[in-house]
Amino acid sequence: MALDIKAIRSDFPILSRILPNGKQLVYFDNAATSQKPQCVIDAMTKYYEQYNSNAHRANHTLADEATTALENAREKISQFFGTTPENLIYTSGATEAINLVSYGWARYNLKEGDVIVLTEMEHHADIVPWQELSKEKGIEVRYVPINNESFTLDMDAFEIAIEDASLVCVTHTSNVLGIRNPIEQIIQMSKEVGAHVLLDCAQGAPHEKINFNNLGADFIAISAHKMAGPTGIGCLLATSERISEMGPFMTGGSMIKTVTTDGSTYQNGHSMFETGTPRIAEAIGWGAAVEWLSQFEMKDIHNHVHQIASWTGREMNKIPGIKIYGDPDNKNSSGAISFLHETIQSQDLAFLLDEGGFAVRTGHHCAQPLMDALGVPSTNRASFWIYNTQEEAESFISHLKFVCERFV
Amino acid sequence: MALDIKAIRSDFPILSRILPNGKQLVYFDNAATSQKPQCVIDAMTKYYEQYNSNAHRANHTLADEATTALENAREKISQFFGTTPENLIYTSGATEAINLVSYGWARYNLKEGDVIVLTEMEHHADIVPWQELSKEKGIEVRYVPINNESFTLDMDAFEIAIEDASLVCVTHTSNVLGIRNPIEQIIQMSKEVGAHVLLDCAQGAPHEKINFNNLGADFIAISAHKMAGPTGIGCLLATSERISEMGPFMTGGSMIKTVTTDGSTYQNGHSMFETGTPRIAEAIGWGAAVEWLSQFEMKDIHNHVHQIASWTGREMNKIPGIKIYGDPDNKNSSGAISFLHETIQSQDLAFLLDEGGFAVRTGHHCAQPLMDALGVPSTNRASFWIYNTQEEAESFISHLKFVCERFV
Amino acid sequence: MEDASWPSHLDSIVEEFRDCFDSMERYELLFEYAKKHPSPLPLDEWNEENQVLGCQSRAHVKCSLDENGLFLLRAGADAQIVQGLMAITAIAVNGQSSTEVSKLSPKYVEEMGLKSSLTPSRANGFLNMFKRVVSEAEILSEV
Amino acid sequence: MEDASWPSHLDSIVEEFRDCFDSMERYELLFEYAKKHPSPLPLDEWNEENQVLGCQSRAHVKCSLDENGLFLLRAGADAQIVQGLMAITAIAVNGQSSTEVSKLSPKYVEEMGLKSSLTPSRANGFLNMFKRVVSEAEILSEV
């Protein structure tokens, strides 16, 4: 079903922003963070204005309301991801979710000589925690290369790499290339060799319905802020089996059963990993975001983004000097288009686009090993989401053409 | 200077809340979390409505605005705490701040047989991380007892406990008793024996101006949500010397200098400990909160709270059956009053107070070792802040009297 | 009370609560019921097995069949509000068949004007106790 | 330009930028200045020591005194916008006394209509380069 983009845009106050230079904002930096609909902002404001209170052990009305809202959010969010509240652990984002797997699961379950398989297209969040663990415990880390023509994972190399692996950590979708990995196949192949799978769905979740229970991955890391939710929250989805193998990570209040000066006992299940005052407003905001998203089919969002991205990619390819890294025409691509101009340096190009009101990201995108594999220091990246329009893409292309003609 | 409480109250939309039972809210659960003034809520709303963007490596206008706001907040908050941005590490709250000291400093600098000194009145957040470290590294944890008459730390026992200690972790102010510890003396004594000091200022920061550079502590943990700021953010203040001794804790984007498949190098200083997308809205909200608080002298806030608390404590002592744990008449007390009725069970009492519109907390307050020391399973706790009034205290006392007469 | 979802012998109690002048009076009445619990569980029978988790205060529930094969709920809680609710629940279920008990809804609590005891996040734990009673009744009815 | 905080020989350049029709024309002009940098730092002299940190792209600055003991700024950056700004800065400072250079403010950049290059959080790093020039001038003036 076609989305009513005009109505959707009216939910996002920021989209009518006029920049200081007088230009209308065109927001093409969605892979970095998405904008938030009014209902998400309002849900948090309402919490702070009407029932802000610390949650849990609720013996007064406000605490009861806050706790109920917090738990309802967990219910909604876990349901959105095709699982139950027991399998969702709130974190500050995908980065903390991956660190939680590293500290709370791998640290207790992997030993010297075990193998963790990553890919060259991982975000630093899915690389550095494993390098640290590798140093600490003598675990081997392997990187599956990408094919520099198709920008896809080398699945033959993948097959070899996972042979004796304990854990396979793969990004669902590359934040740089927009390439969606064959995660179903990756999970199946990994399971066949007895390896557990962690999917980094920071980029996947805003573009595709993630059904945790159906996918069969052991862990999934997600950030709220890339999918219409607020900053400061995300989650780790984990199977009950893996949760039962986990040990404490951050400790303190709430995650305990008993504390004495002789020692402490901990809550079971996901509660063991959530300590301190919860991210109450953030959880409520994220709950509102998944509710807002639930109005739509993720497929429709994907199709909409794909249309804009594939058109934009094709037009960009016609501009002399522009090279695209990725395959925006691929119907599975998230629509993130990384590109470079052969003579206009990426940062200069970013400035010249910004002058036109176009917000694109520029840099290594926290994926330096991928930059190394591509042989470039950085890229410009335009990325689209539900509220972007064909008209925005057209004005982007015409501005980009203009810049490329004038500044070579 | 006397505060204009009426004007202050008008900054807090929640204070005019009428509860479902028709009663006007009287919020006496400030030690759990404070309410937020409109300007804090507005600052976050404005961020989301006008310039939401991922921060750092800013090459477009929105990212520039968001980054500038984020850094301005860090500047304001660190200044409020008498230190510089380089000495402030954002965390999700005091709990994560203490875990950061445990993982990022103690893990790299303490060894088997080293001694950590805690007190019996610590919050679980300042106990469990040390128990875990103790198990992992064979570190000895000692608990300084409290005097059950005065409810203060046994400083003679403290002196003995710290003799060969490496780290002394003490709460600035007890969340249960309201007792403020002699932190200046504690720091001095600890320094004399060569021990480092971590202060848990979750309760201290809302009641007293914390000047990190003057105090001489090595680490200070703070939560924003207890001092007019939003949920989901707090910080660790750390001296440059201690920061230079720290190693990585959570890893991923932003905290790195270079990442290759062969290994990574990290940022220096506080940047090494902040990874992933920052808590942007939260930092901006907290910045607005300290700006709001800066209108007042913390001394005036303390005096105001002290007046209400000491009056309330004296009146409660007159009610037959009520016993107070703490010393609200002490001019240093934070004003948190823990109490129990000899026959009305604490949870029943909480319900009966809630029926009157009074929000008080009930339970072990994440301080089970203190409960053990006091010989009680839980307490009721009323805690006050800047916007509470003598009238609220009076209506609380009259409702409490009524309940105690009727339900014995 | 047409659509009553509780045993009719509770009607007069529900009525009694509804007629209370205000919530304070209602709680007073509840405290009285707590004192006259028809089948309290004595302290020395409180153990880990019959403890209801998720309650902030201690609460214990023991369900069995009496000599006539009918349901018998014995309960003990240190909070009087919880104990009062359990007393009324005992009045509701004692002497009923397990099958009937397994179908009981906690609607009478709402009708009594004590709805706030039913929100799941309230730490008073009555809802957990109630759920335990119903699920034990289910098990007993299958025997 | 009464209150000018830059050497008067920059006036015509500032004027030239101010007269631009729009920001695109201004950037075009800046690219031209980048190409005709009076004292560029050749690539083979780029090293860690003269690299300016905090820039997203690479940028290098080398300050020294010329044979007359006057200031000489040589700079290289892979971003043309940064290199253009450095070219104009070189025009401003070359041949001045170090003491004068150490007092320079980046106001001319603002006046040229390129204020957005001056926000500290912008990753383009011009501000970092400018600060480095001023602090090296301070050191050189003390020799």
Ligand SMILES: Cc1ncc(COP(=O)(O)O)c(C=O)c1O
């Ligand atoms: C003394 C003390 N320390 C630590 C904490 C933990 O703070 P947070 O839950 O915000 O991490 C609290 C608050 O609950 C506290 O009162």
Ligand SMILES: Cc1ncc(COP(=O)(O)O)c(C=O)c1O
């Ligand atoms: C693929 C991928 N993984 C992980 C992350 C880290 O997410 P966050 O910064 O929200 O923790 C990001 C986003 O920056 C990402 O794109």
